[in-house]
Amino acid sequence: MSSAKNSDQRRQDRAAVLQAHWAAEAKAARKQKVLWGAGGVTAVALVGALVTVAVVTDPPPPTRQDIEIAGLETFEDLDAEHVNSPVDYAQDPPVGGDHASTWLNCGVYTEKVPKENAVHSLEHGAVWAAYDPSALTEEEITAVQEALPDTYAVVSPYEGLESPITLSAWGAQVAVETPDDERIEDFVAKYWQSPEAPEPGAACTGGLDGPGRVA
Template structure:
């Protein structure tokens, strides 16, 4: 798909924005801990004033736990063992569980990917956008590709889904009808390289290229 090749800069920009998003959140959390430990009322009042001004001019991003997503399903106590046999997953697409020892390389695919390898990518903090190719136009598929960041994300077709698009991360999933649904961006902000994954930030390259990888 030639359009997938042109989506790289936009997806790289989203990855950079997400990195900045969580860097800002972590910095704010560290600042709160420092202020809590000083016990200096005057210093707290001064910083509070500065923070108020900063919030008015540049509101901080919401914390992951504060992002609410309508229709979100979460799953707990998922196995994470490496296996060499096919796995019968309870969810479609799967959101975690036993998986292949080699992870799927993140990127854009034009063919269905092996689920056991894709789940290993989820273990590393990837977000997986699976779509029913019979339910989306080519332009909608391109739009979906451009929403996802350039790293730690998989976009692939999956015939027979219950919804046109299914967004999955380790232990979480939401389904949407179109790529312009704002819940897609919210899901990425909440779960991309989420600490809820067993190995967030681990490699999403250097593994297995599934069939039809184009970017």
């Protein structure tokens, strides 16, 4: 199998793991609601016993809110109007705001992507990994690509970054130095398809292919 196919498989595997993780979290939340809805003293005692057993045998997955990321910046009250002109974003790369009416197709790019379309993808719950091509080797760039899922993720070069790699989601951003920084995985776990995005789960395909799309 070629290295490209290996890379694609790793990105697919990462997406599958994340989907299973958040499905398990949702299931645990639903179970808790059912248990607490039983009512009465007997039900409360039963719930306590069941919760104790569940914690020992099947500990619940950490919630997104439990994930702490050093250096994380968050931004609130972002506009989300569709516009037909360039936008002067307060953050660089942007983390939200007014954007193009057509979203950027998620994937791996070897050329600069249009910000206004990329922001629309963030609105749909995508994570954007922008990297400075002058600060990373080819091997490190590949490692960045492999660190992101194969869906709801954009990876693209971005010259002039203050840090070699900047991860962005709607209303959130963190800068890291290397592709093996554990904060990349934490950021993806916290913000990939996040319900905090304005339109989580909306399409990340069928939109605009930016220049240099390779996967």
